[in-house]
Amino acid sequence: MKIKGFKITFWRVVAAIILVAGAIATYQRFVYGLGAATNLSDKFPWGLWVGFDVISGVGLAAGGFTITAIVYIFNLKKYHCIVKPTVLTAFLGYSFVGIALLWDLGKYFDIWHPLVFGNHHSPMFELAVCVATYTAVLALEFSSFALGKFKWFRKPVNFLKGIYIVLVILGVLISTLHQSSLGTLFVIVPEKLHPLWYTKLLPVYFFVTAVGAGLGMTIVESYLSWRALGHEAPLDVLANLARGMVVIQLTYFVAYFEGLIVGHKLHYLFDGSFYSFMWWLETLLWTIVPTVIVFKKNWITTRVGVFTAGFSYVLGFLLNRLNVSMTAMEYSLKANYLPSWQEMAVSASFVVVMFIIFGFAVKYFDIFEEEHPYEEQIETT
Amino acid sequence: MSKAMLIDLTECAGCGVCAEACKKEHNLPGKVGKTLDYANYTVVNEVTDDVYMRNLCRHCVDPTCASVCPVSALHKTPEGPVVYDFDLCIGCRYCMMACPFQIPKYEWHKPIPQVRKCIMCYDTRIKKGLPTACAEACQNEGGGATYFGERDELLKMAHQRIKDNPDTYHNFVYGEHEVGGTNVMFLLPKNVPLEKFVPYGLKNNLPTEPLPDLTWNVLNKIPVFVPVWATFLTGMWWLNNRKIEVEKNNGIKPKDNDENKGE
Numbered sequence: 001m002k003i004k005g006f007k008i009t010f011w012r013v014v015a016a017i018i019l020v021a022g023a024i025a026t027y028q029r030f031v032y033g034l035g036a037a038t039n040l041s042d043k044f045p046w047g048l049w050v051g052f053d054v055i056s057g058v059g060l061a062a063g064g065f066t067i068t069a070i071v072y073i074f075n076l077k078k079y080h081c082i083v084k085p086t087v088l089t090a091f092l093g094y095s096f097v098g099i100a101l102l103w104d105l106g107k108y109f110d111i112w113h114p115l116v117f118g119n120h121h122s123p124m125f126e127l128a129v130c131v132a133t134y135t136a137v138l139a140l141e142f143s144s145f146a147l148g149k150f151k152w153f154r155k156p157v158n159f160l161k162g163i164y165i166v167l168v169i170l171g172v173l174i175s176t177l178h179q180s181s182l183g184t185l186f187v188i189v190p191e192k193l194h195p196l197w198y199t200k201l202l203p204v205y206f207f208v209t210a211v212g213a214g215l216g217m218t219i220v221e222s223y224l225s226w227r228a229l230g231h232e233a234p235l236d237v238l239a240n241l242a243r244g245m246v247v248i249q250l251t252y253f254v255a256y257f258e259g260l261i262v263g264h265k266l267h268y269l270f271d272g273s274f275y276s277f278m279w280w281l282e283t284l285l286w287t288i289v290p291t292v293i294v295f296k297k298n299w300i301t302t303r304v305g306v307f308t309a310g311f312s313y314v315l316g317f318l319l320n321r322l323n324v325s326m327t328a329m330e331y332s333l334k335a336n337y338l339p340s341w342q343e344m345a346v347s348a349s350f351v352v353v354m355f356i357i358f359g360f361a362v363k364y365f366d367i368f369e370e371e372h373p374y375e376e377q378i379e380t381t
Numbered sequence: 382m383s384k385a386m387l388i389d390l391t392e393c394a395g396c397g398v399c400a401e402a403c404k405k406e407h408n409l410p411g412k413v414g415k416t417l418d419y420a421n422y423t424v425v426n427e428v429t430d431d432v433y434m435r436n437l438c439r440h441c442v443d444p445t446c447a448s449v450c451p452v453s454a455l456h457k458t459p460e461g462p463v464v465y466d467f468d469l470c471i472g473c474r475y476c477m478m479a480c481p482f483q484i485p486k487y488e489w490h491k492p493i494p495q496v497r498k499c500i501m502c503y504d505t506r507i508k509k510g511l512p513t514a515c516a517e518a519c520q521n522e523g524g525g526a527t528y529f530g531e532r533d534e535l536l537k538m539a540h541q542r543i544k545d546n547p548d549t550y551h552n553f554v555y556g557e558h559e560v561g562g563t564n565v566m567f568l569l570p571k572n573v574p575l576e577k578f579v580p581y582g583l584k585n586n587l588p589t590e591p592l593p594d595l596t597w598n599v600l601n602k603i604p605v606f607v608p609v610w611a612t613f614l615t616g617m618w619w620l621n622n623r624k625i626e627v628e629k630n631n632g633i634k635p636k637d638n639d640e641n642k643g644e
């Protein structure tokens with residue numbers, strides 16, 4: 001895909017079709033209501049727009065806090081080259097989660113209510129406050145390196161650079177809270193969620209796997225922008241991210257699996273049901289495949305190997321979040337929910353728009369241009 | 382003082398006057414249905430021959446729906462009913478997801494929908510000290526199965542009934558302990574096992590602790606957790622940056638140092 005000059009390519013046609021479908025779906029949704037545009041019902045009130053756009057979306061944007069923590073708090077400077085694209089993706093991701101929520105909320109124009117009338121017993125309130133604040137933090141982080149090229153912004157940008165570490169720590173703190181509260185959302189339905197996914201430790205697990213997803217997404221992005229835009233992050237950097245990702249995932253998996261044993265839930269893995277199948281698929285994608293690749297020396301040293309590990313993890317992560325929010329709920333609600341084409345079109349449209357904006361932002365804000373580490377910059381200005 | 386209802390299912394005739402009275406009281410459109418939805422706050426279904434189950438909001442003592450609502454659009458009144466405020470609601474439908482009895486329903490067909498459920502006739506009756514419309518109709522025209530009153534008195538009455546007729550009733554009051562207790566309770570006929578009622582709105586796998594405790598036990602850790610985590614992160618930053626400074630002072634260029642690369 002080329003950015004300059006408008007050529008009709010296969011992917012452009014696909015993108016155009018998706019956007020048109022998304023526009024029609026949007027019209028139906030806002031004029032005729034949720035019932036007309038979605039397959040949601042009293043039996044199954046949360047579907048793709050919650051499970052994918054919000055719950056998975058926030059998780060997949062976790063690269064922002066993961067990478068900034070690695071670079072600025074743990075001072076692993078060699079990862080600095082991927083900070084900017086990751087923060088950009090996170091910023092875009094969070095903005096889109098907020099926007100996508102408008103489609104799902106019955107009273108979308110009251111989306112700000114939780115910030116004013118908050119009920120602090122509700123995990124959703126915590127989520128709302130954290131996502132709003134973190135999007136603001138990401139906006140500041142992004143401005144600090146995107147707006148430097150404009151003269152008038154020099155002063156505020158230098159100020160932001162001066163307090164960058166404060167932004168980073170704040171970002172990690174808030175992310176820890178809301179990544180885990182995505183899991184807390186489901187802690188209150190012990191008798192509804194399928195036993196394979198319900199545990200009181202969901203908040204902890206959601207946070208830990210979000211870190212993994214942050215690393216996985218960074219790998220995928222780097223690969224995609226290498227393919228599409230020709231920018232290349234050093235392979236050893238990405239391979240190390242994959243290794244870190246697998247270590248985190250294995251740690252999580254052992255803890256989680258112990259939970260299955262202690263809770264006498266192992267038989268659910270072998271009962272041959274749809275749920276056990278989904279569980280195995282998820283486990284294959286985000287635990288087994290990445291682990292095998294990472295420990296095979298001649299696979300992890302290739303770009304394709306690293307990408308496959310990252311991509312597989314991201315798919316597994318996605319499946320896990322959809323499993324928790326949809327599959328595991330279907331178990332008790334006895335509903336056969338499949339998203340309508342409108343729901344899929346809207347979700348897909350958001351992905352397309354994000355790709356387009358990312359492409360432009362990369363070009364416009366010199367995202368991949370490596371700068372000096374931030375301290376040195378402060379000194380010279 | 383907490384208003385409640387007791388439904389003695391051995392006395393329910395399946396006539397449905399409760400559901401009709403409710404429609405009238407709240408101007409709900411359409412005919413009386415068989416499943417709860419935006420136009421049916423309560424329904425009566427046949428479980429087995431001549432045994433009926435009446436489903437409606439339980440007005441939980443510690444309501445899950447109110448606990449999860451991010452804006453407190455649903456809340457428990459001191460009088461007992463759990464009521465809804467459309468102006469506050471954002472339409473997230475978390476209440477529908479979380480309610481252990483799947484009670485709140487949505488106006489899916491409307492562009493700007495409301496959550497609908499039984500509100501125990503709060504505005505029109507409870508506030509004025511009157512019994513609920515369904516209970517009144519049931520006592521006057523129906524089988525006389527739905528009783529309205531104070532929760533503790535109804536409980537006393539229920540246990541008295543079980544004691545007097547141990548062969549008629551199951552040996553428990555459904556709703557006395559489920560999810561921490563509810564303000565709508567049931568007496569079940571002994572000849573029909575509890576499982577039979579499950580498809581019609583009673584559940585047999587509910588814990589006795591209030592469900593809101595589960596999330597609150599997580600959320601109340603946040604104020605404790607934040608300062609600890611913030612200190613740790615700041616400390617790590619200080620430690621790792623100091624290391625570089627020390628190395629600089631010792632004449633080692635940080636770039637030459639492989640230790641940071643983690644491999």
Ligand code: SF4
Pocket residue numbers: 438439440441444445446447463479480481482483484485498
């Ligand atoms: S039964 Fe459901 S809707 Fe009614 S008070 Fe309890 S949690 Fe809320």
Ligand code: SF4
Pocket residue numbers: 449450451452453454455469470471472473474475476477496
């Ligand atoms: S749909 Fe409305 S009442 Fe239900 S939890 Fe959301 S804001 Fe509260």
Ligand code: SF4
Pocket residue numbers: 402403404406407422423437498499500501502513514515516
């Ligand atoms: S208490 Fe009132 S609102 Fe609830 S079912 Fe009875 S009549 Fe309807």
